[in-house]
Amino acid sequence: MYSLTVSDHIMIAHSFKGAIFGPAQKVHGATFVVEWEIRRASLDAHGLIADIGLMRQALRATLDAIDYRNLDDDPALAGVNTTSEFLAGFLFERLKARVRDGALGAGVAGALAAMKVTLRESPVAWAAFEGPLA
Amino acid sequence: MYSLTVSDHIMIAHSFKGAIFGPAQKVHGATFVVEWEIRRASLDAHGLIADIGLMRQALRATLDAIDYRNLDDDPALAGVNTTSEFLAGFLFERLKARVRDGALGAGVAGALAAMKVTLRESPVAWAAFEGPLA
Amino acid sequence: MYSLTVSDHIMIAHSFKGAIFGPAQKVHGATFVVEWEIRRASLDAHGLIADIGLMRQALRATLDAIDYRNLDDDPALAGVNTTSEFLAGFLFERLKARVRDGALGAGVAGALAAMKVTLRESPVAWAAFEGPLA
Amino acid sequence: MYSLTVSDHIMIAHSFKGAIFGPAQKVHGATFVVEWEIRRASLDAHGLIADIGLMRQALRATLDAIDYRNLDDDPALAGVNTTSEFLAGFLFERLKARVRDGALGAGVAGALAAMKVTLRESPVAWAAFEGPLA
Amino acid sequence: MYSLTVSDHIMIAHSFKGAIFGPAQKVHGATFVVEWEIRRASLDAHGLIADIGLMRQALRATLDAIDYRNLDDDPALAGVNTTSEFLAGFLFERLKARVRDGALGAGVAGALAAMKVTLRESPVAWAAFEGPLA
Amino acid sequence: MYSLTVSDHIMIAHSFKGAIFGPAQKVHGATFVVEWEIRRASLDAHGLIADIGLMRQALRATLDAIDYRNLDDDPALAGVNTTSEFLAGFLFERLKARVRDGALGAGVAGALAAMKVTLRESPVAWAAFEGPLA
Numbered sequence: 176m177y178s179l180t181v182s183d184h185i186m187i188a189h190s191f192k193g194a195i196f197g198p199a200q201k202v203h204g205a206t207f208v209v210e211w212e213i214r215r216a217s218l219d220a221h222g223l224i225a226d227i228g229l230m231r232q233a234l235r236a237t238l239d240a241i242d243y244r245n246l247d248d249d250p251a252l253a254g255v256n257t258t259s260e261f262l263a264g265f266l267f268e269r270l271k272a273r274v275r276d277g278a279l280g281a282g283v284a285g286a287l288a289a290m291k292v293t294l295r296e297s298p299v300a301w302a303a304f305e306g307p308l309a
Numbered sequence: 310m311y312s313l314t315v316s317d318h319i320m321i322a323h324s325f326k327g328a329i330f331g332p333a334q335k336v337h338g339a340t341f342v343v344e345w346e347i348r349r350a351s352l353d354a355h356g357l358i359a360d361i362g363l364m365r366q367a368l369r370a371t372l373d374a375i376d377y378r379n380l381d382d383d384p385a386l387a388g389v390n391t392t393s394e395f396l397a398g399f400l401f402e403r404l405k406a407r408v409r410d411g412a413l414g415a416g417v418a419g420a421l422a423a424m425k426v427t428l429r430e431s432p433v434a435w436a437a438f439e440g441p442l443a
Numbered sequence: 444m445y446s447l448t449v450s451d452h453i454m455i456a457h458s459f460k461g462a463i464f465g466p467a468q469k470v471h472g473a474t475f476v477v478e479w480e481i482r483r484a485s486l487d488a489h490g491l492i493a494d495i496g497l498m499r500q501a502l503r504a505t506l507d508a509i510d511y512r513n514l515d516d517d518p519a520l521a522g523v524n525t526t527s528e529f530l531a532g533f534l535f536e537r538l539k540a541r542v543r544d545g546a547l548g549a550g551v552a553g554a555l556a557a558m559k560v561t562l563r564e565s566p567v568a569w570a571a572f573e574g575p576l577a
Numbered sequence: 578m579y580s581l582t583v584s585d586h587i588m589i590a591h592s593f594k595g596a597i598f599g600p601a602q603k604v605h606g607a608t609f610v611v612e613w614e615i616r617r618a619s620l621d622a623h624g625l626i627a628d629i630g631l632m633r634q635a636l637r638a639t640l641d642a643i644d645y646r647n648l649d650d651d652p653a654l655a656g657v658n659t660t661s662e663f664l665a666g667f668l669f670e671r672l673k674a675r676v677r678d679g680a681l682g683a684g685v686a687g688a689l690a691a692m693k694v695t696l697r698e699s700p701v702a703w704a705a706f707e708g709p710l711a
Numbered sequence: 712m713y714s715l716t717v718s719d720h721i722m723i724a725h726s727f728k729g730a731i732f733g734p735a736q737k738v739h740g741a742t743f744v745v746e747w748e749i750r751r752a753s754l755d756a757h758g759l760i761a762d763i764g765l766m767r768q769a770l771r772a773t774l775d776a777i778d779y780r781n782l783d784d785d786p787a788l789a790g791v792n793t794t795s796e797f798l799a800g801f802l803f804e805r806l807k808a809r810v811r812d813g814a815l816g817a818g819v820a821g822a823l824a825a826m827k828v829t830l831r832e833s834p835v836a837w838a839a840f841e842g843p844l845a
Numbered sequence: 846m847y848s849l850t851v852s853d854h855i856m857i858a859h860s861f862k863g864a865i866f867g868p869a870q871k872v873h874g875a876t877f878v879v880e881w882e883i884r885r886a887s888l889d890a891h892g893l894i895a896d897i898g899l900m901r902q903a904l905r906a907t908l909d910a911i912d913y914r915n916l917d918d919d920p921a922l923a924g925v926n927t928t929s930e931f932l933a934g935f936l937f938e939r940l941k942a943r944v945r946d947g948a949l950g951a952g953v954a955g956a957l958a959a960m961k962v963t964l965r966e967s968p969v970a971w972a973a974f975e976g977p978l979a
Binding site: 191193195196197255257258260261263264298299301302303304305306 | 315317355358360
């Protein structure tokens, strides 16, 4: 199985609801380094899993929707705790939708086996979501 | 599948028995950066895999038992070569026991699917052990 | 000249005033990896610049005052843009005061020649402030 | 499952054929950080997956065949686009052949379950190939 | 003294003339991670050394002139060995010219004390050039 | 001023004398990533500060004298605490002697202005020594 990963980052504010979160119940923030991996059983005729330029554009466009914001104010995220693991799953779904809409070119969506999205929140903590693409 | 990873480090001495180890048969040492990943199919009501603060405490407590020591002198490690891959498996078992004892909260142990422990011994070498939690 | 550096991190929210900041005028956030370097011309009788444990405690205590907060709400930071470079200078002054108050032990403040504080805000941007300690 | 990874790097030139590659159709280059992971269900009598010294030698020898070259001029790579994902698969096959030829010692090839080769081409992009060893 | 650094990267091919270069006499390549640091004694009214967005644009524009190329074919680099240290000095001069031309805004060029350009060619080697701006 | 840095690593054991060291009074260990920087005002006729291959050999040879050892047993280090900052100074002197003995080629020693040696002991702590070469 082949895989290809691109990385970018966002700088967001948010707060969490629930005593379990301690000081993170207050509005604070994070730089999330976001890694997006796609997997494919065989390469295309160009020797590619996908066009890395299109991948970087699709990741950037997906991140632009939440970058430089207080996620507490985003209607699409109302009523949820935007933990790193939640956001990994959330970005996975948005990236999957983009891929299906042809963001990586016709035919790529059908060729991909799986994807993984990783969010690094600090040098000592990161979360991920991975799943099949079918 | 969701995953969450925390990282910490230890600074230990040890030596290995067997000609295959060459210069590492002498007492030497390592800074091991230890990464502990837990995996869970779905998030809890807070949007969490587990409380990251409890994870960091459980990892720190597990590492404290061997940190700042010559592992050659640890009765729990007598008669084994404490290679990076061995220690990855050893720490996996100790962390699994802590999780089962409730270190990450009631109910978390039953919800986790698998774990992985990685030890980075230098910029050019690292080892890991992963397995199911059931 | 010898130097010794310790590192820690904070996760804060803030916003900036001024059209030059573009999208960063909205409340957003950052994980700042904070590196604190101290410099000394010669080592003490123990072979140390300073006790690294005390250094890590002093850095942690300094960061606790702003960690997990929206800096826009901190009276000590009212009316300023808490850019990375500003915060580097701000933390430099707070750490200098701690050193002078004996946080690294008696005699260390007088022995140090200079300090540097670096804040890494993303994989592609960081700021620092350095200056003499006298 | 245990795993052990070693890392090294190469500095090569190459060019790609196909409009999809844009500016990368011209001769350009890359520093590839190459990570080679091997997986094994249980450790040997020494507490090892394999001799890490032999692993580093086998990786170095495999990389020497393409390091400090323009890959466009390598007959073994004629007619293909030497993308990061292609090279990951290519190096996987060469390393698998070395393992089977005993580069990690007699008996190791039969004990390994799988391998993964990762090529990091920049701080924001990397590719990998993984597969079973049988 | 305050400092602010931004980072980007290029992927180039080149070759060196002279027996001292050994295998690097052949056409090979590199991913250079390029870090550009500017230094300023005091912050402007916004709390800035310079607009980080303008800095990233100026660095990108400077790098575009040599990115994805075989430097052996660049007339501006004819007859020189484009070593990492040479390129650090070369990019320093080009960035200095941009700053003087107002790329970071009016008034910034006069306010900067010094700059440093670092090129990381591999995990184990990097070069830099630093100098005053006056 | 130009600079060139190469990096390597060692894996050593040691212990410290003095209550200030707490748990580090016991035999423990470290992986030290060692960075050696040399500085030169202008490049030689090849466009070099020094031959990077010779630099890596000189660093490796210098590190071999202490690598894979318990430093407590090294007569050259008897009676001193081999802290990171001490070792930075110690390796600086050994590297300076090698440079003077021609390890980087005739003429290089006289051309270098200064050097810096950095030892990274963990992701959150490092020490350095820098000084002129004359």
